[in-house]
Amino acid sequence: MTFDPRVGVFPGHCPHCGEVINAATSETGSTLIRPKAGDFSICYACLGLMEFMDGGRLRKIERKDLSPADRELVDRVLRERREMQS
Numbered sequence: 001m002t003f004d005p006r007v008g009v010f011p012g013h014c015p016h017c018g019e020v021i022n023a024a025t026s027e028t029g030s031t032l033i034r035p036k037a038g039d040f041s042i043c044y045a046c047l048g049l050m051e052f053m054d055g056g057r058l059r060k061i062e063r064k065d066l067s068p069a070d071r072e073l074v075d076r077v078l079r080e081r082r083e084m085q086s
């Protein structure tokens with residue numbers, strides 16, 4: 001697996017559940033915004049939190065690692081995800 005700068009995500013596996021991760025979208029669903037180091041992500045499969053590092057690799061983080069504003073954003077995204085599934 002190689003890094004594709006057009007995608008901005010180094011292909012790998014979710015550090016929470018092992019799901020293959022090879023793409024990311026912004027909170028608005030855009031694939032045009034490339035993630036940068038320090039951005040966080042939510043696994044589509046398990047909803048685990050991750051943070052992008054240099055080169056598009058992901059590391060496992062926990063909710064407590066987020067800023068209060070990012071915690072609010074995560075809560076909103078998870079709430080919307082649950083509403084979509086119900």
Ligand SMILES: [Zn+2]
Binds near residue numbers: 044045
């Ligand atoms: Zn996962």
